[in-house]
Amino acid sequence: MSNSAEIVKYKKGETIIREGDSGDSAYIIESGAAEVCKSLPNGEEQFIGALGQSDIFGELGWIDGLPRSATVKALDNCRIRKLTPESFDSLSKLNTQALVPVLKILSNRVRQALRLLNKLKNRQQPTC
Amino acid sequence: MKKKYFKKGAEIIKEGTLSDCAYIIESGKVEVSKTLSNGENQVVCILKKNDIFGEMGLIDSLPRSANVVATEDCTISVMTQEIFNSLSKHKPEALMPILKIMASRLRGVLIKIEGIQGKQNLSRSIPAGS
Numbered sequence: 001m002s003n004s005a006e007i008v009k010y011k012k013g014e015t016i017i018r019e020g021d022s023g024d025s026a027y028i029i030e031s032g033a034a035e036v037c038k039s040l041p042n043g044e045e046q047f048i049g050a051l052g053q054s055d056i057f058g059e060l061g062w063i064d065g066l067p068r069s070a071t072v073k074a075l076d077n078c079r080i081r082k083l084t085p086e087s088f089d090s091l092s093k094l095n096t097q098a099l100v101p102v103l104k105i106l107s108n109r110v111r112q113a114l115r116l117l118n119k120l121k122n123r124q125q126p127t128c
Numbered sequence: 129m130k131k132k133y134f135k136k137g138a139e140i141i142k143e144g145t146l147s148d149c150a151y152i153i154e155s156g157k158v159e160v161s162k163t164l165s166n167g168e169n170q171v172v173c174i175l176k177k178n179d180i181f182g183e184m185g186l187i188d189s190l191p192r193s194a195n196v197v198a199t200e201d202c203t204i205s206v207m208t209q210e211i212f213n214s215l216s217k218h219k220p221e222a223l224m225p226i227l228k229i230m231a232s233r234l235r236g237v238l239i240k241i242e243g244i245q246g247k248q249n250l251s252r253s254i255p256a257g258s
Contacts, residue, residue, distance in 0.1 A: 040245075041245075041246050059231070060231050060234060060235060063227055063228060063231040064228060064231045064232065064235070066235065069235065069238055099216060099220045099223055099224075099227070100187070100216050102227065103187045103223070103226065103227060103230065104187055104188060106227070106230040106231060106234060107184045107187040107188045107230060108188065109234050110184060110193075110230060110233050110234045110237065111184065111188075111190065111193060113234060113237040113238055113241060114162075114193050114194075114237055116241055117237055117240055117241050117244070118162065118164075120241065120244045120245065121164060121170065121244065122164060122165045122166075
């Protein structure tokens with residue numbers, strides 16, 4: 001993707017990003033797998049999904065700098081390409097091919113989230 | 129970009145139909161709503177001048193995810209697939225606002241999901257988007 005990206009290694013079980021933390025880097029998994037979890041209101045941790053090679057995560061913080069919306073932990077030893085805010089700034093200028101894939105990932109996530117929201121709202125409808 | 133005019137009450141986008149363009153509001157306001165399974169229309173938000181909508185269709189060509197209706201007379205610029213493709217090749221920085229809007233929309237929906245889940249006290253999957 002970008003030249004200003006570094007490779008970082010994480011051991012199995014290590015936390016890569018933590019929900020609520022500030023963070024402005026995105027990550028692409030070069031090798032290995034990671035799991036995504038969220039804290040529920042009752043304090044439990046809920047497994048959301050697993051990510052593997054070529055999956056991107058942390059892109060929201062990379063784009064808007066707001067707190068992480070989930071925790072990501074290495075499921076096994078991982079090599080992860082870290083995309084810094086600097087590479088985001090240069091994204092549109094230097095690497096024109098990278099923008100559309102990121103847009104597609106976001107679009108996909110928005111649609112998934114909207115489907116889930118719809119499901120939850122439909123469940124809220126009172127049944128007579 | 130071409131400009132289109134919509135009178136108050138006019139339907140701009142219908143949920144479920146094919147997508148082929150994005151819209152930028154030059155003047156006026158629109159209401160975004162979703163049709164629930166019981167047929168009810170649920171308002172999601174109101175958009176105004178300089179707001180973009182319909183952009184997801186340009187990116188993935190999937191059916192429209194919501195209804196958009198003009199709540200007052202509107203002037204709206206239309207970004208076609210052709211313009212979008214040309215921008216992503218020759219002037220990608222022009223698409224950065226779309227990237228930021230999508231990130232903000234995703235966060236907005238995730239917050240709503242958390243709100244409902246908090247009330248329902250359910251354990252459900254949330255799409256990864258950290």
